[in-house]
Amino acid sequence: MPRYKITVEYDGGSFVGWQRQDTGPSIQAALEDAVFAFTGERVHVQGAGRTDAGVHARGQVAHFDLVKPQPTESIRGALCFHLRPHPIVVPTAEIAAPDFHARFSATYRRYRYRILNRRSPAALDRGQVWHVPVPLDADSMAAAAAVLVGRHDFNSFRSINCQAASSIKTLDMLSVRRDGEEIAIDVGARSFLHNQVRILVGTLQLVGRGQWSKRDVEEALRACDRTRAGPTAPPVGLCLMEVRYGLAADDRRNAEDLVDDE
Numbered sequence: 001m002p003r004y005k006i007t008v009e010y011d012g013g014s015f016v017g018w019q020r021q022d023t024g025p026s027i028q029a030a031l032e033d034a035v036f037a038f039t040g041e042r043v044h045v046q047g048a049g050r051t052d053a054g055v056h057a058r059g060q061v062a063h064f065d066l067v068k069p070q071p072t073e074s075i076r077g078a079l080c081f082h083l084r085p086h087p088i089v090v091p092t093a094e095i096a097a098p099d100f101h102a103r104f105s106a107t108y109r110r111y112r113y114r115i116l117n118r119r120s121p122a123a124l125d126r127g128q129v130w131h132v133p134v135p136l137d138a139d140s141m142a143a144a145a146a147v148l149v150g151r152h153d154f155n156s157f158r159s160i161n162c163q164a165a166s167s168i169k170t171l172d173m174l175s176v177r178r179d180g181e182e183i184a185i186d187v188g189a190r191s192f193l194h195n196q197v198r199i200l201v202g203t204l205q206l207v208g209r210g211q212w213s214k215r216d217v218e219e220a221l222r223a224c225d226r227t228r229a230g231p232t233a234p235p236v237g238l239c240l241m242e243v244r245y246g247l248a249a250d251d252r253r254n255a256e257d258l259v260d261d262e
Helices: 027-039 073-084 138-148 198-209 214-222
Strands: 003-010 058-063 088-096 107-116 151-152 168-179 182-189 240-246
Touching: 003 027, 003 073, 027 058, 027 073, 027 088, 073 088, 138 168, 138 182, 138 198, 138 214, 151 198, 168 198, 182 198, 198 214, 198 240
Parallel strands: 058 240
Antiparallel strands: 003 058, 003 088, 107 182, 107 240, 151 168, 168 182
């Protein structure tokens, strides 16, 4: 039974999230229905990141198994055809190793959060950015972000509904940069706590507004208390950009809990 690895792009605005749910349409269900439409097989499509409602992806990775082998180009083309009119596209499909797992084999995930920082709301990028009309100091945000990089207890920066057994995570990257009217925040790690990226962004925008300082962020991190960090930024600006595979021999994060992703 061959295993297939696919990359997936989607606009998450009209979905309840990646995971199949009874409350509305999901990306996982749309993919599984598309596979059934051209193979007649009911499969379980496992994604690398369980993105929430409204969160987008450019580099989501997923896998599934088929009883009857299919050419990878046929899989890619058939999925794109049967996914219409959903805003979901499968750019690539390939054969994967039998033990490959889109979620548990992943060693790095990178998210990007986009903030449109101007008086006027978005027109062309509506639904893709968080509109913050007050001026933000991106340099102060970047300086505060630096204290969050590394291995920490991020209990202050996870949803109260997070089911992960441990709140200790390692952030490999947390960068803030301004490009004209847009601020991009990139966050990279092996795995994330539920809503971790959005709470990090919500906290950093308080720094950008001048309401918080770098020291306030340090104190929020040390507190290990959700009430001490900033608000959860809306899902609209968040996008899963890439997932990487291949574990370095000296990787120290093997024991980190993978229960929840953003």
